[in-house]
Amino acid sequence: MLSFPLSGSVCMKRRLPFCILFLAAFAAQAQRVVVIPSPNKAAAPVNEQIRSLLCEQTSAECISPQKVMTQKKLDWDKVKKQRIRWIVTTQYKVTPAQQGKPAQRKVTVLAQNASTQKVQIRPTYALTSAHALSTRNQARLSETLLTTLKLKPALPEEDFAESVAQYVPPPLASSESTPPTLDLSFEDAPPEETTTATLFFEELMPPEEVGVPRKAKPARLQEAEPKKRLYPIASIEVGALLFNHRNAFSQMSTNNLRSFRAGLQSAPALSAEFYPLAFANAGLYSGIGLDANVALSFGFKLQDELGNKFPMKWSFVDGGLRWRMQFSQAWKAAVVPMFGIQHTRLSHGALEDGTSLQGFPQLSLTALRAGLGFELPVLADGMVFVGSFSYLPVLSAKEILEAPYFPEGSAYGLEGKLGLRVKIWGPLSARLLGFWSRTNFKLNAPPNSVYIAETSFYQRFGAQIGIAASF
Numbered sequence: 001m002l003s004f005p006l007s008g009s010v011c012m013k014r015r016l017p018f019c020i021l022f023l024a025a026f027a028a029q030a031q032r033v034v035v036i037p038s039p040n041k042a043a044a045p046v047n048e049q050i051r052s053l054l055c056e057q058t059s060a061e062c063i064s065p066q067k068v069m070t071q072k073k074l075d076w077d078k079v080k081k082q083r084i085r086w087i088v089t090t091q092y093k094v095t096p097a098q099q100g101k102p103a104q105r106k107v108t109v110l111a112q113n114a115s116t117q118k119v120q121i122r123p124t125y126a127l128t129s130a131h132a133l134s135t136r137n138q139a140r141l142s143e144t145l146l147t148t149l150k151l152k153p154a155l156p157e158e159d160f161a162e163s164v165a166q167y168v169p170p171p172l173a174s175s176e177s178t179p180p181t182l183d184l185s186f187e188d189a190p191p192e193e194t195t196t197a198t199l200f201f202e203e204l205m206p207p208e209e210v211g212v213p214r215k216a217k218p219a220r221l222q223e224a225e226p227k228k229r230l231y232p233i234a235s236i237e238v239g240a241l242l243f244n245h246r247n248a249f250s251q252m253s254t255n256n257l258r259s260f261r262a263g264l265q266s267a268p269a270l271s272a273e274f275y276p277l278a279f280a281n282a283g284l285y286s287g288i289g290l291d292a293n294v295a296l297s298f299g300f301k302l303q304d305e306l307g308n309k310f311p312m313k314w315s316f317v318d319g320g321l322r323w324r325m326q327f328s329q330a331w332k333a334a335v336v337p338m339f340g341i342q343h344t345r346l347s348h349g350a351l352e353d354g355t356s357l358q359g360f361p362q363l364s365l366t367a368l369r370a371g372l373g374f375e376l377p378v379l380a381d382g383m384v385f386v387g388s389f390s391y392l393p394v395l396s397a398k399e400i401l402e403a404p405y406f407p408e409g410s411a412y413g414l415e416g417k418l419g420l421r422v423k424i425w426g427p428l429s430a431r432l433l434g435f436w437s438r439t440n441f442k443l444n445a446p447p448n449s450v451y452i453a454e455t456s457f458y459q460r461f462g463a464q465i466g467i468a469a470s471f
Contacts, residue, residue: 031151032082033060034068036089038107043092045132046107050090053142058151060086079114086149087112092131105131109141111148121148231278231286231324232470237271237431239466241295245314246459247346247363249443253452258360260302260346267297267314269464273322287324287334293317302348302357310357311349318342320369332381336373341366342392344439346458359451361399363458365439367392367413375421386433387418400441405451408444413437419464427469436461 033054037047055062068078068087079087091108105127112119123144125137133141145151248259275289295316301309320340326332346363350356371390378385392413401409419433441456 031060031085031149032063033086033088033149034063034065034079034082034084036065036074036087038090038092040092042094042105042131043090043107045130046092046127047090049133049138050088050107050109050141053138054088054145054149054151057142057154058146058149059154060149060151076117084114087114088145105129107133109145111145231275231289231326232273233275233278235273235468235470237269237466237468239269239271239431239464241267241269241297241462241464243267243435243460243462245346247360247456249453249456251454253445254450256359257451257453258304258357260360262300262302262312264462265297265300265314267295267316269293269295269466271466271468275324284325284327287322287326287336289322289324290319291322291338291340292319302360304357308351308355310351313345313347313349315345316343318369322373324375332375332377332384334375336375336388338369338371338373338388338390340369342369343367344458361402361405363400364396364398365394365411365413365458366396367394367439369415371415373417382423384421385419386421386431388416390415392439394439397439397441400443400456404449406441406443406445406453408446409442411439411441413439421468424467427471429468429470431464431466431468433464434462435464 035051035054037043037051051062054060063082063084067082068075068084070078074087089110089112091110093106093108095104095106097103106124107127108122108124110119111121121144123141125133125141128134146153242264244262244264246259246261248261249257271291271293273289273291275286277288278286280286293316296313297315298311298313300312302312303309318340320338322336322338322340324334324336326334342365344363344365348357348360348362369390369392371388373386373388376385377383392415394411394413397409397411399405401407401411415435415437417433417435419431421429421431423429436459438457438459441458443453443456445452
């Protein structure tokens with residue numbers, strides 16, 4: 001390590017102005033800067049310009065971005081270890097051409113003080129068709145960086161100005177590797193820390209260079225990068241249900257009602273979700289959408305005490321509104337209020353000779369569904385716990401709540417789900433979901449009724465497995 005014995009005795013032996021100039025030069029050289037370029041390949045020319053302005057034409061000591069990053073994120077421990085003074089970041093944005101207006105290319109340069117972790121400046125400049133700064137904007141940016149970062153030109157003032165004016169950006173189709181990316185947390189700096197500086201640079205930039213009228217200046221304060229969609233537009237899942245179900249009566253006064261209990265059954269299932277407001281990227285309201293679920297099982301039989309086997313069929317249809325409320329873009333946990341309607345049917349057919357099953361009313365349940373779900377990520381968005389709980393007031397229950405069974409009865413249902421969703425690749429994910437559903441009946445038999453019982457229930461539980469694709 002070099003040492004500089006600038007003690008009082010040394011300065012006494014030399015002229016005071018020399019000591020002052022020596023100390024000033026040493027302070028200027030001590031500024032260590034890291035430049036984080038935009039990852040957009042089209043931004044290669046302006047990235048190189050900004051790097052050249054800082055690292056080749058000033059007294060700044062530039063440090064490679066890899067030395068201060070961990071898994072593409074800024075590591076403040078490494079920043080401190082490398083004694084970084086300033087973090088300069090390039091943000092590149094293209095506004096597509098529309099309604100006869102040409103496409104606009106812009107760059108925002110952020111300079112963050114490593115000690116306070118606050119953004120000091122955030123000027124925005126229009127770019128040429130070659131995705132580079134004009135000579136005029138290069139000079140303005142250079143002056144801004146020298147003043148804010150308290151740097152010195154590496155060349156004499158005249159040569160420095162000439163080098164800026166003569167700079168030629170590299171071609172757009174560069175063969176260089178993609179620059180390192182960085183998830184910048186400091187882009188959310190409070191407006192009061194950047195507004196004054198930003199407005200100052202807006203005044204310096206003529207409207208004809210920016211490509212927008214002066215009355216549109218406040219739009220400059222918005223983020224340079226487009227907002228990412230919080231919600232998918234649609235999701236489709238194909239899978240199967242593995243479950244058993246049971247229907248039983250209790251407190252019977254007559255012995256002519258049949259209970260039903262099935263072993264493990266399977267049913268193909270299809271689920272879908274659609275979020276129409278996600279097209280507009282309307283923030284929290286983008287999570288308002290529709291959902292639908294369909295499942296069907298057939299081919300199993302119910303045997304009576306005489307050995308007759310009656311064909312059985314089970315079907316399930318569910319759909320309604322949902323609002324997936326994700327309050328943070330960084331942490332994708334969500335609360336999901338739901339409201340819809342559900343229809344479950346358990347029916348049996350007759351034998352070939354026309355014999356029907358007596359004492360076992362077919363179930364055709366239609367109920368409203370009001371529930372609350374949740375999504376809890378545990379490994380970013382690669383693994384997510386999901387679940388819901390719903391209350392189902394029954395609107396109609398044929399045939400059990402009809403004559404000749406129990407026309408004066410009532411019913412309600414409860415339903416719970418809990419499972420795990422794991423990302424496979426790209427838009428594909430796998431889901432394993434356990435579920436439990438029960439409908440309770442209160443039965444009021446009229447006088448002299450053939451069938452008499454006080455309560456009944458229909459219950460099913462099992463698991464749903466499937467592969468989903470989200471877009």
